Amino acid sequence: MKGHRDVLVIGGSTYDTTCVVLGEPIPKDSNPSRIYGGCGGVGRNIAENTARMGMHTALMTAFGTDAFSKEIAESCNRVGIDLSRSFVSENAGAGKYISIIDGEGELLLGASDLGLIEAVDPAYFTRDVRYLNSFSSLLVDANNTEEMLTAVAGAYKGRIFADAVSIKKAPRLRSVLNRLDTVKVNRGELAGLSGKPVGNDRQIREAAEYLISEGVHHVFVTKGTDGASCFDGETVYSVPSFPVNVVNATGAGDAFSAAVLYGSMRGYSSADTLLLGTAASHIALTSGYAVSGDMTEEHLLNTFRAFRKKK
Secondary structure, X not given: OOOOEEEEXXXXXXXXXXXEEOOOOOOOXXXXXXXXXXXXXXXXXXXXXXXXXXXXXXXXXXXXOOHHHHHHHHHHHHOOOEXXXXXXXXXXXXXXXXXXXXXXXXXXXXXXXXXXXXXXXHHHHHOOHHHXXXXXXEEEEOXXXXXXXXXXXXXXXXXXXXXXXXXXXXXXXXXXXXXXEEEXXXXXXXXXXHXXXXXXXXXXXXHHHHHHHOOOOEEEEEOHHHOEEEEOOOOEEEEOOOOOOOOOOOOHHHHHHHHHHHHHHOOOOXXXXXXXXXXXXXXXXXXXXXXXXXXXXXXXXXXXXXXXXXX
């Protein structure tokens, strides 16, 4: 293929069921809630965000043939994501994710079933090396198996970005650390990936520097109300969190990852890329769904400029 397209995302897609608990949650009891559905999955969410940011985006994921799979595919088609190389499993159902959210928009518990993409033979996604390498950047998430990550990292020759997904899945990235340009983690995922404590800023820096010693070039760490930091082996960049009325925190990290891709590919400095990630998270936090319908390149940049003035 002639030329290069922007971003190829290889990762999970799910149909999300979101439960917002009304009042104080009571464990091991039935809680009055508001429950609604939407499309999600870390890889899919990142792909939708990058597409909304104006980047040519393709997604390689796994679909079933049920109504949920069709709805997820339609959500991607609406924003122009190329799904032509995604895997379709006949007579299978879409991946599923259930989140239970408190009244402050924070995640109480999440449960995911990504068995569909975990079952795909890695050879399927690596059979066309020319296609893989027609993209300027590749993003993988830890919903992929270790075998899949290793195969893709061996086939792709450009810059690889990774999202660690969760504490339990983050260790899947260990086998490809020496191939990752950029890793995005939260504090728990950083601990899971590095195997080191992250109880304070010094420990977070040591854990991030360990990943860099293993070959990663940039580590972005989101820290909730404590802001976010970027480590590159020489300099630590940090930004605070900015006041926001949180509706649902579920997709904020995925928006952050998408903005890191955007900033890196558009030539922003590490410090400004960090602030772009913070701006994207801020937009995502105000939406009830995994990806904000308000996410656009213009809105992202306007929020970024406003934050830069406040910083």
